[in-house]
Amino acid sequence: METLAHIVNGFSICLQPINLWYTLVGCFLGTLVGVLPGIGPAAGIALLVPVTYGMNPASALIMLAGIYYGAKYGGSTTSILIRTPGETASVMTCIDGYAMAQNGRAGAALAVSAIGSFIAGSIGVVGLTLFALPLAEMAIEFGPAEYFMLMLFAMTSVASLTGKSLAKGMFSMVLGLMLATVGIDLQSAMPRYTMDIVEFQEGISFVVVVVGMFAVSEVFQGLEMLLRGTAPAVIRISGKLWLTREEWRRSIGPIWRGGIIGFIIGVLPGAGGTIASILSYTTERGLSKHPEQFGRGAIEGVAGPESANNADTAGALVPLLTLGLPGGAVTAVLLGAFIMYGIQPGPLLFKEHPDIVWGLIDSMYFGNAMLLILNLPLIGLFVRLLYIPRGILYPLIVAISAVGIYSINGNIVDLYLMILFGVVGYLFNKADIPIAPLVLGLVLGDLIEQSFRQAMNLSDGSLGIFVGSRITVVLLVLTVIAVLWPLIAPRIKALKTLPATGPED
Amino acid sequence: MANRIIVGFAVILAGLYLYATEQIPVVLLDDPLGPKAFPRLLGAALLAIAVMLLLESLRQKKAGDTTPTEGSAQSAGWRHYWVVGALTIWTSLYVALFEWAGYALSTSIYLLVLTAWFNRGRWLSNVLTAVLFSFVSYGVFTKLLAVSLPRGILPF
Amino acid sequence: MTFKLGFRELSSVVAAIGALGTWGHAVAAEGEAAWQPQGPVEIVVPTGAGGENDRVARFIQRIFEQKKLVETPVLVVNKSGGGQVLSLVYFAKKSPDPHFLLYATGTVLSNQISGRTELGYHDLTPIAKLRCDNTALTVAPDSDMKTMQDLIGRLKGNIRSVSFGGVSRGGANNLVLAKALRSGGVDPSGLKMIIFKTNAQSMTGVMGKHVDAVASSVSAAFQNFKSGKLRILAVSAPKRLTGILADVPTMAEAGLDVSGVSNCRYIYATKGITAAQRAFWENAMAAVNNDEEWGADIAQRNQMQDFRRGKDLESDLKATYDATRAAMVDIGLAKAK
Numbered sequence: 001m002e003t004l005a006h007i008v009n010g011f012s013i014c015l016q017p018i019n020l021w022y023t024l025v026g027c028f029l030g031t032l033v034g035v036l037p038g039i040g041p042a043a044g045i046a047l048l049v050p051v052t053y054g055m056n057p058a059s060a061l062i063m064l065a066g067i068y069y070g071a072k073y074g075g076s077t078t079s080i081l082i083r084t085p086g087e088t089a090s091v092m093t094c095i096d097g098y099a100m101a102q103n104g105r106a107g108a109a110l111a112v113s114a115i116g117s118f119i120a121g122s123i124g125v126v127g128l129t130l131f132a133l134p135l136a137e138m139a140i141e142f143g144p145a146e147y148f149m150l151m152l153f154a155m156t157s158v159a160s161l162t163g164k165s166l167a168k169g170m171f172s173m174v175l176g177l178m179l180a181t182v183g184i185d186l187q188s189a190m191p192r193y194t195m196d197i198v199e200f201q202e203g204i205s206f207v208v209v210v211v212g213m214f215a216v217s218e219v220f221q222g223l224e225m226l227l228r229g230t231a232p233a234v235i236r237i238s239g240k241l242w243l244t245r246e247e248w249r250r251s252i253g254p255i256w257r258g259g260i261i262g263f264i265i266g267v268l269p270g271a272g273g274t275i276a277s278i279l280s281y282t283t284e285r286g287l288s289k290h291p292e293q294f295g296r297g298a299i300e301g302v303a304g305p306e307s308a309n310n311a312d313t314a315g316a317l318v319p320l321l322t323l324g325l326p327g328g329a330v331t332a333v334l335l336g337a338f339i340m341y342g343i344q345p346g347p348l349l350f351k352e353h354p355d356i357v358w359g360l361i362d363s364m365y366f367g368n369a370m371l372l373i374l375n376l377p378l379i380g381l382f383v384r385l386l387y388i389p390r391g392i393l394y395p396l397i398v399a400i401s402a403v404g405i406y407s408i409n410g411n412i413v414d415l416y417l418m419i420l421f422g423v424v425g426y427l428f429n430k431a432d433i434p435i436a437p438l439v440l441g442l443v444l445g446d447l448i449e450q451s452f453r454q455a456m457n458l459s460d461g462s463l464g465i466f467v468g469s470r471i472t473v474v475l476l477v478l479t480v481i482a483v484l485w486p487l488i489a490p491r492i493k494a495l496k497t498l499p500a501t502g503p504e505d
Numbered sequence: 506m507a508n509r510i511i512v513g514f515a516v517i518l519a520g521l522y523l524y525a526t527e528q529i530p531v532v533l534l535d536d537p538l539g540p541k542a543f544p545r546l547l548g549a550a551l552l553a554i555a556v557m558l559l560l561e562s563l564r565q566k567k568a569g570d571t572t573p574t575e576g577s578a579q580s581a582g583w584r585h586y587w588v589v590g591a592l593t594i595w596t597s598l599y600v601a602l603f604e605w606a607g608y609a610l611s612t613s614i615y616l617l618v619l620t621a622w623f624n625r626g627r628w629l630s631n632v633l634t635a636v637l638f639s640f641v642s643y644g645v646f647t648k649l650l651a652v653s654l655p656r657g658i659l660p661f
Numbered sequence: 662m663t664f665k666l667g668f669r670e671l672s673s674v675v676a677a678i679g680a681l682g683t684w685g686h687a688v689a690a691e692g693e694a695a696w697q698p699q700g701p702v703e704i705v706v707p708t709g710a711g712g713e714n715d716r717v718a719r720f721i722q723r724i725f726e727q728k729k730l731v732e733t734p735v736l737v738v739n740k741s742g743g744g745q746v747l748s749l750v751y752f753a754k755k756s757p758d759p760h761f762l763l764y765a766t767g768t769v770l771s772n773q774i775s776g777r778t779e780l781g782y783h784d785l786t787p788i789a790k791l792r793c794d795n796t797a798l799t800v801a802p803d804s805d806m807k808t809m810q811d812l813i814g815r816l817k818g819n820i821r822s823v824s825f826g827g828v829s830r831g832g833a834n835n836l837v838l839a840k841a842l843r844s845g846g847v848d849p850s851g852l853k854m855i856i857f858k859t860n861a862q863s864m865t866g867v868m869g870k871h872v873d874a875v876a877s878s879v880s881a882a883f884q885n886f887k888s889g890k891l892r893i894l895a896v897s898a899p900k901r902l903t904g905i906l907a908d909v910p911t912m913a914e915a916g917l918d919v920s921g922v923s924n925c926r927y928i929y930a931t932k933g934i935t936a937a938q939r940a941f942w943e944n945a946m947a948a949v950n951n952d953e954e955w956g957a958d959i960a961q962r963n964q965m966q967d968f969r970r971g972k973d974l975e976s977d978l979k980a981t982y983d984a985t986r987a988a989m990v991d992i993g994l995a996k997a998k
Contacts, residue, residue: 036645039652043710047650050719143871144855167557171515174551178522181547184744185529185540186856189775189830189994192529192540193522198743198750201777216596224588226623269861323868324884325861329712332859336716339961346884391624392634398596398619399612403642406603407652409709409741415600423593431507449543453536454855458824458871461537532993535821535851652710653738 006350007129010358014366019059019359023367026063027374030070034077037084037211037404041071042329049337057341058356062363064337068330069121069313069364072273073371076113076306077378080106081385082397084215084404088207089273089309091443092281094214095161095436096294096301103297106386107241110379112251112299113306115243118372120259120307124314125364127263133350135267135315136322142268144454145465149475150268151448154275154440156482157282161436163295168433176441177448179204186450187457199413206442208414211401212421213428213435219394220426226390237386241379243299251303254284258307265308266315269327273312274443277305286485295436314364321345321357508562515555523548595619607657612639696759696937701734704762707748709741717792717926718764724952730945744768746778753784757933762788762942765927767833767985770978774986775831776996782978785929786939789946790969790977792959793925794878796837796897797909801870802889809895809915812874813845816852824853826863826872833924836988837897837912838876843991844918850992867891878924879906879963897923902963921984925967943970 013019033044045067052060075087080097093113100109127135142150158173182193183203194200243251258280265276284304285294294301319325324346326332338345343353350357385393405414428435459465466472481488526544599615606614616635624631646652702725706718718737725731740748745768755761763785773781798809806812806823815822827835839849855872857863860881866872868890875882879902885891886905893909897919901907912919930942949955950968959966969977989995 033650036650039646039650043652044650046710046712046715046719047652049716050723053723140865140869143866143869145871165558165561167554167561168511171511171551171554171558174547174554175518178518178544178547178551181544186858187536187830187854188531188540190530190532190540191777192544193525198746198778201743201746202741220589220592223592223623224585227588228585269865270857270859319861319865323861323865323890325864327859327861329709332712333716336713340958342961344884344887347888347890348884389624389627391622392620392631394623395616395619396634396638399616399638400642402600402603403608403612403646403654406608406654407646407650409747410653410739411742411747412600412604415603416597419593419596419600422596423589426589431511433511450856450858452543453538454857456538457536457853457855460821535854653736 006354006358007362009355010360010362013058013355013359014062014363018056019062019363020366022055022059022063023066023363024370026066027070027073027367027371029063030067030072031074031371031374031378033067034071034074034086036074037078037086037215037400039404039407040087040330041068042333043408044071045330045333045337049333049340052337057343058359060341061334061337061356061360062367064334065317065360065364066367068334069310069367070371072121072310072313073114073117073375075309076117076302077110077382078400080109080113080302081382082215082393082400083218084397084401085207085210088210089277089312090306091210091214091274091439092277092305093302094210095281096296096298097306098214098218099295099297100299100302101386104237105239105247105297105299106383107237107379108239108243108247108299109302110382111241111243111376112247112255112303114372114375114379116251116255116258116303116307117310117375118368119255120262120311121314121368121371122365123256123259124263124266124311125361125368127311128314128317128361128364132318132322135264135318139267139269139319139323141469141471143469144451144458145468146471146475147268147270148448148451148455149466149472149479150271150275151444151451153475153479153482154278154282154444155448156479157278157285158437158440161295161434161440163434164432168431169437172428172433172435173437173441176438176443177445179209179438179442180445181449186446187453197413199411203446204417204442205408205414206439207408208405208417209421209442210439211405212418213425213439215397215401216418216422217425217429217435219397220422221429222390222394226394237383241383247299250299253287254280254300254304255307257283257287258304259311262308262311263315266312266327267318269319269325270447272316272328273309276308276312276315278440278443280304280308282482286482295434317361321349322347324349508558508565512555512558512562515551515558519548519551519555522551604655605657607659608654609639609643610657610659612642696935696941698731698733698760698941700760701736702731702760702762704735704737704764705748705752706737706739706764707741707745707766707768708739710739714764714766714926715739720955720958721764721928721949724949724955725945728948728952730948744772744777746772746780749778749780749784752929752931753780756784756931758931759934759938759942761931763929765929767923767925767981769927769929770982770985771831771836771989774982774989774995782929782982784932786932786934787974787978788928788930788939788942788970789950790967790974791926791928791946791950793923793965793967794833794880795902795963795965796834796876796919796924797879797882797886798838798841798894798896799864799867799875799877799882799886799891800873800894801867802892804873804892806874806894807892808910809841809845809912809917812894813842813847816842816847820847820851821853823874824855824872826855826857826866826875827877828857828860828863830854830856831989831992831994833922834876834878835992836922836985837919837924839992840922840984840988841895841897841912841917841919843988845916864891883963898965906963921980922988923981925981927978946970 045064075090076093078084078086079090079093080101083094083098085091097109184191184201261280262276265271284300285291316327316331320331326335455465526541529540602611613635620631646654704718706715708714722735722737725735740751752763772778800806842849863875867875886893895910895912895915897912
């Protein structure tokens, strides 16, 4: 009851005009940071923290949080239009979102990612309002063995991304896993495959590989086709900018499921929005009646992951607010901002500063609504980007990618790597090797190896640790089902159709 | 044909990777698996995939249906690989000049040349795009977002 | 901020003209410090935008501007990568330009010791030591280890009977742990160390009983200690901390020597700057150190203010280097000389 009073009081705080204004400012800046590739919400918030000195803490935190979830809305835009993820969690959207744009459905892809983000973002905030404390307990149950099983489950999604040839898909994935091993090894502090190049010590940056292989390779291929005259002059936008009834029907399920998956994954420190969107993609492909459309512009492949990575934001606030533990870079910056105002997130926060905490959480309901209102009219504007003649658009994509990547570390070697991976991506396309498994291998490889070694060290080399808790057993069962699904699914369908065909026989 | 190249590449890469794996120094004895175990597994997996690919391409050859289309697609492609080569070199030059000439200047030049090549004849729109984009994005990043980009030889 | 930055370009020109007038007189009155920045100043941060180092560097930038310690524009530049080595490479190339400052951690010392780079603090001009984090050794509240002696007793029985979480092998907290255990008679090279990517993972690790103990900064453990979800066995501070941490014994009280290995932040200038240039930056940093908000920020994070300059700083750096090297040799991370 007391909590309910605090929640209501939170609304009275976030509804103050000044706080609504800062919610709007935060959401707007977040969208901007999200649209610009490279610079992500962590850097965006860090750069704006100094501006908030002297502001009332509730207003400041409301604005900074707005940048966080606002960036997730913006991140999908460039993924869909120019195959350049504006933010790492949008990488899955590069696959089907870009394919939809090529099919003339850019408007629908942008619309579904905005609507999905709104619905899932709101699901996340409801989850945060109702379950923050019990979920914090769940996050603590996740140790190395549990993380390993989660990553193994995420790995099964590679099978859904392989395309025609299983061997080529596996080749791409193993290359990604190998790239993930470059750098100083976390457990032993020994350099691996760095070839004495200082820049490689922290590993190969995920963003550099993704921008190179998705965006730059697409530019190379596009310019080549332009010169050959086999590329259409302009991508035709077919139909309305909005969703068709059929597209809408197909998107509802993925949005809800993505929202729930994203929120739960977000609660786990160290997993994050990228993993959430990968899991959502896998789930949707597994459940789909037409899995062959995935990778060629299936709207479920946009709706699910985009929803998941927005719900992830609210999830990530759970361990931050209740335990004072930031699960990732963005929440670490937010923690810094809290401390700056003399507010320590953690178990006592909800008792010591209920007004600020609930004001912040409640403001996210309005922020999500503002983002929807802010982003929908922008669709018409963004889609116009596609009308730019390709001879101009393609070079611009390279320049945007370069400035985005340079803005992260200020490192020239990253730009050379971007070109290198652009060439690799181009060759992959020519040889019909899918790119997505490599990207997945690169994201998951490090987590898989390190969590496996952490667990084995803890158990002194016994594999029993992987069936040692309820969570690991559940994840193991899910993984087995996911692996066997292609074999099981046809039988289930056969069983379903049996009664219908039975009487005729 | 293409598959054979991938098989060869996979075998060479696996060999290099496994060799480099053995060069990793190990001084700590408290991690039972150590930094080499997972890479060894990956190297072996890549070799196994090479075998899979080889078998796949042999099966395709037997089926015989894909070879002609693949061949024609490639002969059309080879002639245009030089475009990609030129693009790679030009983009590398851009990156090489990035810090020295500064972001705004190097980007303007990079865009001018590419648009002049691929969007031939429309001088006014090309120049406007190249210069406006470079300087506006420079302003957005450095002034609005306080991200530092190379200033280079220009005074601002 | 945005408009202020735009305005700053203009103001720098004005300042350059007006410098000889106003600011010039002020320093001339102080006597020897006859130098002041002639152009934009870069504060180089060895880690990415958004991290704790970046935050503090931007804090310094703000004090420089607010107190008019530096009249020319001050930029914060992130040069992350290579485990902080890239920033050092970038910085060393700027010698002897006095318009560059490096905001650095103890990693400058350990990177040279581990052989990641040849460059070390001798290739820089130390300006000031600013603030230090203390290390806390934390266990779950219902752990049967109640003191450092309990912990050391168990390790002496079986070195692998206690698992330790941490975020960086060879990092400051890791080295404090190694040195403390060594002085308690335990060989730290055989410890069951579980390295996590983020602090959050190692703290949830100890709260969820996946690992038995965690060596982290006091600030990372503070909030959950306060609410009773964690117990701190000891802190590495030279004397007891204040507030609710006053009940926590120091390592020294437990009979363990952790002197020298520390987790501090420094400001360096490039090598080869003149005495006047060095004096200017030392005075500027002293003014930062006396800033009220700066002090409050350090207190809020349970850190210690430990300002040192000149000869004092150099001998302190030397002692820290030697202790860091000894601890790294002990756990096998130092490169053979």
